[in-house]
Amino acid sequence: AQSVSQHNHHVILSEAASLELGCNYSYGGTVNLFWYVQYPGQHLQLLLKYFSGDPLVKGIKGFEAEFIKSKFSFNLRKPSVQWSDTAEYFCAVTAYGNNRLAFGKGNQVVVIP
Amino acid sequence: DVKVTQSSRYLVKRTGEKVFLECVQDMDHENMFWYRQDPGLGLRLIYFSYDVKMKEKGDIPEGYSVSREKKERFSLILESASTNQTSMYLCASVPTGGVGNEKLFFGSGTQLSVL
Numbered sequence: 001a002q003s004v005s006q007h008n009h010h011v012i013l014s015e016a017a018s019l020e021l022g023c024n025y026s027y028g029g030t031v032n033l034f035w036y037v038q039y040p041g042q043h044l045q046l047l048l049k050y051f052s053g054d055p056l057v058k059g060i061k062g063f064e065a066e067f068i069k070s071k072f073s074f075n076l077r078k079p080s081v082q083w084s085d086t087a088e089y090f091c092a093v094t095a096y097g098n099n100r101l102a103f104g105k106g107n108q109v110v111v112i113p
Numbered sequence: 114d115v116k117v118t119q120s121s122r123y124l125v126k127r128t129g130e131k132v133f134l135e136c137v138q139d140m141d142h143e144n145m146f147w148y149r150q151d152p153g154l155g156l157r158l159i160y161f162s163y164d165v166k167m168k169e170k171g172d173i174p175e176g177y178s179v180s181r182e183k184k185e186r187f188s189l190i191l192e193s194a195s196t197n198q199t200s201m202y203l204c205a206s207v208p209t210g211g212v213g214n215e216k217l218f219f220g221s222g223t224q225l226s227v228l
Contacts, residue, residue, distance in 0.1 A: 032212075043220070044156075046216040090156065099161065101146075101217065102158070106153075
């Protein structure tokens with residue numbers, strides 16, 4: 001079964017700083033990769049996803065993620081964060097053809113104005 | 114707009130009680146899921162269903178069961194609630210393409226406290 005690792009559970013940074021959240025998965029076959037975000041008091045929602053093609057994917061609100069197959073990684077980045085990016089971020093992976101989505105433990109990101 | 118509705122936002126139950134958590138989606142989705150979310154542990158899959166009356170165990174099914182009698186409704190049942198089942202429970206649904214091809218739509222969650 002696939003599993004996901006996210007490091008640095010709590011991240012605190014100032015507005016305009018750059019953000020990078022690491023995500024590593026363990027599965028040797030073809031995978032589909034996702035980042036979900038949960039803003040305070042809101043539902044989980046999809047930030048971006050990778051299925052195939054260009055390994056650099058762009059999502060909503062200026063976020064992007066890069067799939068590096070050789071490193072089993074799918075790191076999330078944003079060049080300049082805003083206070084409104086305060087949220088919990090979850091990386092998720094599913095094996096191709098599988099209907100199970102495995103989530104990481106999440107990164108709690110706090111952006112200080 | 115797409116909607117996944119969980120019947121209760123907050124629930125307090127006593128140890129040993131039978132607990133029902135209800136989830137209804139209005140999108141005619143085939144696939145429905147129950148996760149629990151705990152601080153520092155992320156989301157863990159309890160059960161999922163890919164059709165009416167069909168169910169599969171997730172990663173942590175012990176102490177839970179589910180029921181899917183109608184396409185739009187997926188119920189999570191705690192047969193005898195225990196304190197270690199205190200958690201946030203999230204319901205989600207996704208159409209035919211499944212989690213690999215489509216995004217999950219989540220409900221707002223039920224915060225269950227077992228005393």
